Amino acid sequence: MPTDRFPSPFDIATPEGAEGWESMYDWYHLFGPERRELDEQRFWFADRLHHPDVLHPYDEIQCECWWQALGAFNTRIFAMPPAYGVDQRILNGRLYVTPVPAPPGDVAARAEEFGKRAGHYYERWDAIYAEWKEKVLARLAELRALRFDPLPDLEPESTVYEHVGTSAGFRMIRDFNHLVTSMYETYQWHFELLNIGYAAYLTFFGMCKSAFPDITDQTISRMVGGLDVELYRPDDELKRLAKEAQRLGVDLGEDTPAADLFAVLTKTDNGAEWVADWERTADPWFVVNTDPGHPGGYHVHPTWAEAPDVPLAAVREYVRRLDNGEAIDRPTDDVLRERDRIAGEYRELMAEDDRPVFDETLELARKVFVYIEEHVLYIEHWMWAAFWAKSKELSRALAAMGELDEPEDMFFLRRYEVAEAIYDCVVGWSVGSRSRGADYWRPIVETRRRIYDALKAWEPEPALGPPPAEVNEPFTVMLWGITTSTVGEWLKADDEGGKVLRGTGGAPGVVEGPVRVVTHVGELGSVEPGDVLVCPATSPSWAPVFSRIAATVSDVGGIMSHTAIVCREYGMPAVVGTGNAVSTLRTGQRVRVDGGAGTVTLLDEV
């Protein structure tokens, strides 16, 4: 019997052992009886793009940041004509979202407002973006300057002689608030430019698609992108370090862990020079998060700087290519020439009347695209890395003060509870008395660790509630890669529970091979040549693995996702946006990946 709807969120059972999971998240983030009537009518899908895994209570802040900011900028500030915000609910530890449409009757009036407001930004884009960079980088420097140390027995003399006028305990309370509200503010800035930027990009995209129905997304992005943006700088630095290793005659070995290698290298002059170069480069260019998919979403994924084996493997790969006489530099000039050639030729094929608006739209798309690419480095990588690093610093201080048994415990507390813990800790320190401290939190953390593990084992439904007749909200299609047909496939999968996974063909080709499920950068070492990489999504920081695998299958992403783009470059098949490959497939199973048809077929069990 084909089903025509996904289960109601109110019918989803709590996994065994996860009873009480609701206490891990803010009450306003949950499905609740008060708005059941509304929420049961809505179509929710699991946001595996930003949050593929169970959320730690503390990491919920990541969702909150964009929940509010995206909403306010779409709904209240720019009056995005068709779309309000994107609503969120947490269910069994996973994030579900639903785009909220603007009332159809309001679209025309909103369009008029949007024209004035977004128009103001489009006209001044470059100047506004220059200011934007300054304010974000200033805030980044501010966050990095925060210090969360265990509170001193006696304040340093400077507190007195420099008339600081506050206590270290107060400053811990204040700085934590500043840390949290800074991320809120950062997300205001994130959406100050992002969605109006996407709107301009989508417009050029749509124009190309209607003039040239056969055009690929990749071709459109080649007409727009290709600029020398900062997002590519980390990779460029890896290449530079590879060339430096060659110039200095430094042997990077093959498998030696980074720490051991660096210790050996520093014994020679050239080796020491190279290691010093690496260390200078690592901040800021290796402050690159390694989350599969959207960077910065969880506190558990290290940066390159924290996991240097990952960038080191990439440098070794570049050295190998250099030794083979290959060119490794991104041919920026060629890319730009090619971009202008392609755009020029498509322009010539447009109707003559369309050419002026094609030119103008392309120019605007190119302008906004710099932001669309670069903001990922500034916010998703640098700001979040700074936030998680400072949060971990705080967690170490609280553990050292006896407020927690161990630092990681802090991430099992909601951010409001962390503020409470800080106050409890600070007041005990201030008075010279005793905090309730770890004794209070211990049973809570213990329970939540158990719940967390039970939630991890739960396979989330890809979607909840009644599916829309058509998925045509432009941002949903563009960002999440969710279309009418993906939703249809999810429904079918519900019926079949079958041996074929469907997604979007991200890169053509057919191969068979053994599955290797990877959900964390630390597992990349286990990948064998010829494996089919199955992952929530890939990250640019996973670069070294692509020369070893035979195909890639991802849970999220569309044809423009990192996975699809990289696989096309390597000429290997990719199926992206399958929804649930990670939870359905197991390492060792043989599959056939058809990157043209967008299917993954289970061949046998091992």
Added chain:
Amino acid sequence: MSGPWVVALGDPAAAEVGLVGGKGAGLHRLVALGARVPAGFVVTTAAFAAAVAAPEEIEAPLRALPADAPVAAVEEAAAQARAALTDAIRSAAARGDVPVLDAVRAAYRELADSAGPGGQRGAGSGAAGGGAGLGTAGDPAVAVRSSAAAEDAADASYAGEHDSYLDVVGPDAVADAVVACWASLYTARAVAYRRGRPAGPMAVVVQRMVAARAAGVFMTLNPANGDRATFVCEAVWGLGEPLVSGAVTPDRFALNKISGEVVRREIAHKPTRLGRAGTEPVPDAERDLPCLTDDELAELLRIGRAVETAAGAPQDGEFAVDDDGVHLLQARPETVWSQRPRTVARGRTALEAVLATLTGGDRDAD
């Protein structure tokens, strides 16, 4: 109609549609572009006028038909008109009174003497040789095709409405084929296609046959959706006629014009091909192979784009491939998508376009 009776395809006079017909002028354009076109000449409309003394009389039986005449009556009247035309010329020829056909024979001789690339020598046997007007072993095989003045114009293709004769060898056979082409002005389907318009004077194109290893048709846009950045072609082993007439399933290719990439490739099972001796089996090993190589596709794309750019409009055409490469047999303006409005932009500024995208205004066109 005045003017020369015979002009070479490369002759500047062959640019004039009124003189050489649509197909002839189209081929001249291709030659002038430097495309590889089989050598040949046009028997002009002036030649037709000189040879067919009184076309009004010939058409008389057709003009006598009522507008709603039954098909059989049209067939019969057309047959009468054809007979009148061929009889008139035959009896004049018997009197030695058709210098136009002598000019055709002479032009054929000249073509035989020129060493054109891609030419195919006649298979004519020695037994047929000897007589001045008969084929000799060294005579080239030619294709003789009608080229009506209205044919291949941008607004109507007239595709296949008039006759073509392939693999014609020897001066007399060529002269006969030219007369047969003239007579094909009065086939029932050509008459029906003209819908009452009088038959214009007809030119006839005579070209060397290409020893086609493969042949086919191309279009410089995607006929399925009008995408002008897509180039499509269909091809079969051997000569292209079975493909044009729809008798066989061809290989299908789609190329992106801008990247040159072959974006779609559907290889058909091709058990037979049309060779010089008629339909013949394709060797087993080749039946499921693509009949064009990537190099040939690239050359075809280059030629097609050059023709399209020069013409300033999408084109469709026919081609054949031999050991020398791709030969262009014909190109003409595409007639379906070219006449549709194709403006896609809503609004005249980028901001207006953004607003149209966000309010769904751009979806009205779908």
